[in-house]
Amino acid sequence: TSADGTITYTNDAMDELFGYKKGGLIGKYPSILNAGPTPEDVTKRIMEAIKKEGYWEGEIQNKRKDGSDFISYAKISALKDNDGNIINYLSTQHDITDRKQAEEQIKASLREKEILLREIHHRVKNNLQIISALLDLQSKHVKDKEAFEMFRESQNRIKSMALIHEQLYQFKDLAKINMAEYIQKLATDLFYSYGVGRDRIELKLKAHDVLLGVNTAIPCGLIINELVSNSLKHAFSDGMEGEISIDLRSNNDHTFRLIVSDSGVGFPKDLDFRNTETLGLQLVITLVKQLKGTIELDRSTGTTFKVTFGD
Structure with a gap:
């Protein structure tokens, strides 16, 4: 995603995981992938971890385009320029529903x-x-x-x-x-x-x-x-x-x-x-x-x- 949080790129696996056509998520906010609103305290912990450690990882309840829920293990990393400013966020997700x-x-x-x-x-x-x-x-x-x-x-x-x-x-x-x-x-x-x-x-x-x-x-x-x-x-x-x-x-x-x-x-x-x-x-x-x-x-x-x- 960009620094303001909009999705700028998804690979084929990401599109398939969430049930979207190629490029169907570009320009949207990641919140549309969440199964319900994320509590403020959770969002705050995630952002604090990214700011302090440069990344956050954990389990997230997500939903596909057809509305079906699944549990994914996500890792969100901050990408910075030479001055240390965040320019993008990189997120990887794995479906762990069967394991859970x-x-x-x-x-x-x-x-x-x-x-x-x-x-x-x-x-x-x-x-x-x-x-x-x-x-x-x-x-x-x-x-x-x-x-x-x-x-x-x-x-x-x-x-x-x-x-x-x-x-x-x-x-x-x-x-x-x-x-x-x-x-x-x-x-x-x-x-x-x-x-x-x-x-x-x-x-x-x-x-x-x-x-x-x-x-x-x-x-x-x-x-x-x-x-x-x-x-x-x-x-x-x-x-x-x-x-x-x-x-x-x-x-x-x-x-x-x-x-x-x-x-x-x-x-x-x-x-x-x-x-x-x-x-x-x-x-x-x-x-x-x-x-x-x-x-x-x-x-x-x-x-x-x-x-x-x-x-």
Whole structure:
């Protein structure tokens, strides 16, 4: 176009794109190609960009001579004389309607899959809660203390997995679990399950904005469930007071470190935690291997388990 904005030249591709005969656009203003009036703020941004950068590029809603709309990707450049004065504008346009429609179809498909995935996690959570409730009902008819404890431990393990799926359908990111929120809920449920008050045993939680994928979060949650349960059952006897600490953080080498500790009586010195007959610790060792991680035990003050793993 000329400096005053009238069209002075179009090539064959431009004429064909807009449905005009050769030379049919000469002398007209480009506004006739727009699908409706361009808002003043948009025009202002375009002109400011051309003035500052020498060009502007972006998407424009256009219309052909027959009135049909299409989306084009346009680039407008300013042509200047030796004194820096704008003498012409050069515009190139590409029809991207098919690409935009494909993008919208992909977005719609992703939205549908997101809704479906949330519904799946919701149903999995509900089914796990039903199993937990059935175990609870069955446990009320159990007279043997050891058998009752097995029912309760199974319930807590199922609840730890149900919480993962609850977090997934509630959290904005369907692929990641907010572990700080998850651990808080998990620990609260465990304290309630074992009838332990926070006035006697204090819970200290540190989860530094850690987000884990579901395949890592489930075994990690089960490990926390087993270690905290172990502390609640064995570390504080005869009404002893103390604290349980859960610390989960990300390391600089793309690994994570989980520390579960208590200030209780301490882990028996003559017991090898890697080779015990208790299902809980056997499960912890198996889950750490599943995460391709490592686990260490510090008995110097109370009991401290340190687990390192990747996502």
